[in-house]
Amino acid sequence: MSVDRSRELIDAVTASIESGKPLSIRGGNTKAFFGGPQTGEPLEMSGHSGMVSYEPTELVITAQSGTLVSEIESTLKEQRQMLPFEPPCFGERATVGGAIGCGLSGPRRPYAGSVRDFVLGTRIVNGRGEDLRFGGQVMKNVAGYDVSRLMVGSMGTLGLLLEVSLKVLPAPRSECTLMLEADRDGALEFQQRWSQRPSPISGTCHSGGLLHVRLSGSETGVASAKSKIGGDTLDDGDAFWTRLREHDHEFFKGAGRLWRLSIPQASPDPDLHGDSLMEWNGALRWVISDSPADRIRTAAAEAGGHATLFRNGGAETEAFHPLSGSLLKLHKKVKRAFDPKGIFNPGRMYRGL
Amino acid sequence: MSVAEKISIRELRNRVAGDLRRKLARESVLADEESLRPYECDGLSAYRRLPLAVTLPDTVEQVQDVVRYCHGNGIPIVARGAGTGLSGGALPIEEGVILSLAKFNKILDVDTGNRTALVQPGVRNLAISEAVSHLGLYYAPDPSSQIACTIGGNVAENAGGLHCLKYGLTVHNILKLKIVTVDGELVTIGLDSLDSPGYDFLALMTGSEGLLGIIVEVTVRLLPKPECAKVIMASFDDVEKAGNAVSSIIAAGILPGGLEMMDNPAIRATEDFVHAGYDTDAAAILLCEVDGTPEEVEDEIERVRRVLEASGCIKMQVAADDDQRQLFWSGRKAAFPAVGRISPDYYCIDGTIPRKALGDVLNRIEDLSSEYGLRVVNVFHAGDGNLHPLILYDGNIEGELERTEQLAGKILEMCIEVGGTITGEHGVGMEKIDHMCVQFNTAELTQFHAVKEAFDPGRLLNPDKAVPTLHRCAEFGAMHVHKGQLKFPEIERF
Numbered sequence: 001m002s003v004d005r006s007r008e009l010i011d012a013v014t015a016s017i018e019s020g021k022p023l024s025i026r027g028g029n030t031k032a033f034f035g036g037p038q039t040g041e042p043l044e045m046s047g048h049s050g051m052v053s054y055e056p057t058e059l060v061i062t063a064q065s066g067t068l069v070s071e072i073e074s075t076l077k078e079q080r081q082m083l084p085f086e087p088p089c090f091g092e093r094a095t096v097g098g099a100i101g102c103g104l105s106g107p108r109r110p111y112a113g114s115v116r117d118f119v120l121g122t123r124i125v126n127g128r129g130e131d132l133r134f135g136g137q138v139m140k141n142v143a144g145y146d147v148s149r150l151m152v153g154s155m156g157t158l159g160l161l162l163e164v165s166l167k168v169l170p171a172p173r174s175e176c177t178l179m180l181e182a183d184r185d186g187a188l189e190f191q192q193r194w195s196q197r198p199s200p201i202s203g204t205c206h207s208g209g210l211l212h213v214r215l216s217g218s219e220t221g222v223a224s225a226k227s228k229i230g231g232d233t234l235d236d237g238d239a240f241w242t243r244l245r246e247h248d249h250e251f252f253k254g255a256g257r258l259w260r261l262s263i264p265q266a267s268p269d270p271d272l273h274g275d276s277l278m279e280w281n282g283a284l285r286w287v288i289s290d291s292p293a294d295r296i297r298t299a300a301a302e303a304g305g306h307a308t309l310f311r312n313g314g315a316e317t318e319a320f321h322p323l324s325g326s327l328l329k330l331h332k333k334v335k336r337a338f339d340p341k342g343i344f345n346p347g348r349m350y351r352g353l
Numbered sequence: 354m355s356v357a358e359k360i361s362i363r364e365l366r367n368r369v370a371g372d373l374r375r376k377l378a379r380e381s382v383l384a385d386e387e388s389l390r391p392y393e394c395d396g397l398s399a400y401r402r403l404p405l406a407v408t409l410p411d412t413v414e415q416v417q418d419v420v421r422y423c424h425g426n427g428i429p430i431v432a433r434g435a436g437t438g439l440s441g442g443a444l445p446i447e448e449g450v451i452l453s454l455a456k457f458n459k460i461l462d463v464d465t466g467n468r469t470a471l472v473q474p475g476v477r478n479l480a481i482s483e484a485v486s487h488l489g490l491y492y493a494p495d496p497s498s499q500i501a502c503t504i505g506g507n508v509a510e511n512a513g514g515l516h517c518l519k520y521g522l523t524v525h526n527i528l529k530l531k532i533v534t535v536d537g538e539l540v541t542i543g544l545d546s547l548d549s550p551g552y553d554f555l556a557l558m559t560g561s562e563g564l565l566g567i568i569v570e571v572t573v574r575l576l577p578k579p580e581c582a583k584v585i586m587a588s589f590d591d592v593e594k595a596g597n598a599v600s601s602i603i604a605a606g607i608l609p610g611g612l613e614m615m616d617n618p619a620i621r622a623t624e625d626f627v628h629a630g631y632d633t634d635a636a637a638i639l640l641c642e643v644d645g646t647p648e649e650v651e652d653e654i655e656r657v658r659r660v661l662e663a664s665g666c667i668k669m670q671v672a673a674d675d676d677q678r679q680l681f682w683s684g685r686k687a688a689f690p691a692v693g694r695i696s697p698d699y700y701c702i703d704g705t706i707p708r709k710a711l712g713d714v715l716n717r718i719e720d721l722s723s724e725y726g727l728r729v730v731n732v733f734h735a736g737d738g739n740l741h742p743l744i745l746y747d748g749n750i751e752g753e754l755e756r757t758e759q760l761a762g763k764i765l766e767m768c769i770e771v772g773g774t775i776t777g778e779h780g781v782g783m784e785k786i787d788h789m790c791v792q793f794n795t796a797e798l799t800q801f802h803a804v805k806e807a808f809d810p811g812r813l814l815n816p817d818k819a820v821p822t823l824h825r826c827a828e829f830g831a832m833h834v835h836k837g838q839l840k841f842p843e844i845e846r847f
C-alpha cells in the first residue's frame with residue numbers, strides 16, 4: 001500500500017522546531033538496540049510507504065522511507081534483481097529509511113558494495129523544516145555535495161528521510177554455498193588466497209571451525225570455482241546467509257556484549273578473550289566478549305579499524321568508536337548545518353550530537 | 354580590470370609571494386607572469402585568469418603553512434592537481450593563490466594483503482595501476498584522462514571511467530583521506546577498514562571540488578585484474594536502436610565491465626585518427642566488454658550476442674585477442690583528441706540521463722545542432738547514461754563560443770528535464786555554476802552553503818565555484834527569462 005505522509009511529517013518537524021522538543025525518528029523500531037538511546041518524541045514513519053518508481057532497466061528503485069525492506073526485496077526479486085548490500089533487518093518491520101539511517105550492510109558487502117555505495121538520491125527534511133532533494137535517479141551525478149550518502153549511517157541525526165533512490169543489480173543467475181573445515185588461521189589463509197584473484201566468491205563466514213563460502217555468478221563460473229575450492233555443498237545456502245545477515249545464526253545467541261570490529265581483512269585475529277565470528281573475507285569480526293571497552297577499541301584501532309558495541313552494551317559505554325577531536329569538531333559543525341536546533345535523534349549517534 | 358586594480362594586484366602579488374617565499378623554497382613559489390601562464394586555466398581553456406601566485410609545496414607541513422598563511426590573510430586558495438578538469442574547477446582566482454599538489458607524486462605504500470595503496474594526491478591515476486600491475490592488481494576507476502590526471506583531482510571530482518557501471522566511481526574505490534582544513538589542521542577521514550564511525554565525510558569530500566579541504570593523502574582500494582576480458586563491437590543503422598540495445602543488455606541481467614557508445618561523426622573522427630577498425634558506415638556503434646573468469650566471460654559474451662541480435666544490430670565483431678580488444682578501446686579513449694583534429698575547438702558536455710531516454714535525447718541533440726548551426730559529436734558512457742556530446746566550434750569566429758555555450762546550456766537543461774543531471778563526472782566548477790540554479794532550488798543551495806560554512810566559514814577554499822550564490826541565481830534567472838540566453842557575468846572571456 002502506498003501512502004504519502006510527507007506533508008504531515010514535514011509539519012511534525014516544523015512543530016518540533018517551534019516547540020524545541022526533539023524527535024526520535026522511528027521506522028520499524030527493529031534497531032532500537034543499536035546506537036545511543038532514543039530520547040525525543042517518537043515520530044513514526046510507518047505508513048509512509050510505497051514504491052515511488054521502479055524501472056528494472058534503469059537499475060534504480062525509489063521508495064518512500066517507511067517502505068518495508070522485505071517489500072522492496074520481493075518487488076526486486078520478481079524482476080530477478082536485488083539490493084546487493086543485503087541490509088540486515090532484525091525484524092519484519094524493518095524499513096528502508098532505517099536501513100539507510102543505520103548504514104548496515106550484510107554478507108555481500110565486500111564483494112558488491114555497501115548501502116552507501118548504492119544510494120543515488122534522497123529527499124529529506126532538514127532541521128529548518130525544508131523539503132530538499134539531493135542526488136537523483138541516475139548512476140552518476142556530481143552536481144553539489146553528496147548529501148545523499150552523508151545520510152547513510154547518520155542514525156537520523158541530520159534530517160528526516162522521506163524518499164531514497166537506490167541502485168539495484170541483477171540477481172546472480174546461480175549461487176551455491178560450500179562448507180570447509182578450517183581453524184581461524186586456515187580461514188584467513190583461504191580468504192587471502194582467494195581474494196588475490198577474481199573469483200565468484202560473494203560471502204564468507206567463519207565460526208566454530210567451519211568456513212562457509214558463497215559463490216555467485218554464471219552457472220559455469222560457479223561450477224568451476226566450486227570444483228577448485230572443494231568442500232561440501234550446503235543444500236539450503238540461502239537460508240544460511242539469511243540467518244547470518246539477520247543474526248539468527250547460533251553464534252549470535254551467545255550471552256554477553258556483542259562487538260562489531262571492522263578491520264582490514266588480512267589482520268590477524270585480535271586476542272579479545274571471547275567467541276568470534278568472521279565475515280567479509282576477514283574485514284568484519286563479531287566478538288562476544290566482556291573485555292573492557294577500551295581494550296577492544298584499542299585492538300580495533302591498532303589494526304586500522306574501529307569497534308562498535310553492537311548489542312547488550314548497557315548505558316555507560318557509547319556504541320560507536322570515539323572520534324578524534326578534530327573530527328568530532330567537524331561532526332558538530334555539520335550537524336548544526338543540517339539541524340541547527342538539534343531536533344533530530346539527539347544522542348542517538350554520539351552524546352552531544 | 355581598471356589600471357588602479359591592476360596596480361593593487363601587482364602589489365598584493367609581490368607581498369604575498371614574498372611572504373610565501375619565507376615559508377617554502379624560493380623555486381616553490383611562482384609569481385612572475387611567464388611562470389604563472391601555464392596555470393591560467395584547466396582543461397576548460399575558454400576561461401583563463403592569472404592567480405596571484407602558484408605554490409608548489411612538497412611536504413604536508415608546507416601545505417599546512419601555506420593554508421594557514423592564506424587563512425590568516427584572507428587569501429583564497431585553489432587546489433590544483435594536473436589541471437585536466439573540464440569544468441574550470443582549478444581556474445585561478447585573481448586575488449588568490451594556486452596550491453599545486455604536483456610534487457606529491459609518490460606511492461607511499463602498497464598493502465597486498467589488504468589490497469590497498471597509500472598514495473600522495475599528485476600521483477597520476479594510471480601510475481597506481483602501473484605500480485601494482487606486477488602483483489596482478491589495479492585501481493579500477495579509469496577516466497580517459499588517466500595518463501595525466503591525479504588521484505587528488507579524481508577524489509575532488511569523483512571521477513568515473515569506462516568501467517564504472519560495474520566497478521564504481523572514485524567514491525566506491527577509496528577508503529581513507531588525509532585532508533588539511535582551511536585553518537591548517539590535518540584531519541584523517543575514513544580508516545583502513547571497509548567502513549568508519551561517524552558521518553560519511555569520505556563521501557562528502559569526494560566530489561567536493563576543492564571547496565571543503567585540501568586532500569594530501571589517499572588510500573585507494575585495489576582490485577585483482579580480471580583473468581579474462583572480451584569486447585564486442587556492434588554496429589547499428591539507427592542511433593535510437595543502439596540506445597535501446599543498451600537498456601536491453603541491462604534488462605537481460607548482464608552487467609558489462611564497460612558499455613560505451615559512439616555516433617557516426619565520433620566513429621569517423623576516431624577511425625581516421627587511430628584506425629581501430631570501426632564500422633564507419635554505422636549510425637552508431639556499441640562497445641560492450643564483459644570480464645571475469647574465462648567461464649563467465651564465455652557465458653556472458655554469448656548472452657550479449659543474443660541480446661544485440663534481437664536489438665537489430667547489423668554487424669557484430671568480438672575482438673579476436675587482447676591486442677584487438679585494446680585497439681577497439683583505444684579509439685574510444687582517443688575520442689576527444691580525435692575530435693580535436695577535425696575542429697579548431699570543441700566543448701565537452703557531461704550530462705547524465707536515465708538510459709531509457711538515450712534515443713530521444715540523441716534525436717533532440719541533433720535537432721538542436723542544426724538549429725544552432727554547430728556540429729555535435731556524441732560519445733557516451735552508455736551503460737551509465739552519461740553523455741559527452743562534443744560541440745565543435747571555432748573560437749576565432751566572433752560569437753561562436755557564445756552560441757556554443759547556449760547550445761550546451763540547452764542540452765544540460767534537457768538532461769534535467771528527462772530526470773537526469775547537469776554533470777555526471779566532470780563537476781560543476783565555474784562552467785556549470787549557473788545551471789546549478791536550474792537543478793536545485795533556493796533551500797537546497799542554502800543547505801550546500803551551510804555545509805561549506807561548516808568546513809570553510811570564511812569561504813577561502815575555491816570560493817564561488819561549484820555552488821552558486823543565491824544572488825547569482827537570482828541574476829541568472831532574471832537574465833534567463835528576459836533575454837533567453839546564458840551569461841557568465843563574473844568571468845572574463847577570451
Ligand SMILES: Cc1cc2nc3c(=O)[nH]c(=O)nc-3n(C[C@H](O)[C@H](O)[C@H](O)COP(=O)(O)OP(=O)(O)OC[C@H]3O[C@@H](n4cnc5c(N)ncnc54)[C@H](O)[C@@H]3O)c2cc1C
Nearest residue numbers: 434435436437438442496497503505506509512513563568
Ligand atoms: C581528455 C580528457 C578526458 C577526460 N575523461 C574523463 C573521464 O573519462 N572521466 C572523468 O571523470 N573525468 C574525465 N576528465 C576530466 C578530468 O580529467 C577529471 O576531472 C580529473 O579528475 C581531474 O584531475 P586533475 O588532477 O587534473 O584535477 P584538476 O583539474 O587540477 O582539479 C580538478 C578539481 O579538483 C580540485 N583539486 C585537485 N586536487 C585537489 C586536492 N589535492 N585537494 C583538493 N582539491 C583538489 C581542484 O581545485 C579542482 O576543483 C577528462 C579530461 C580530459 C582533458
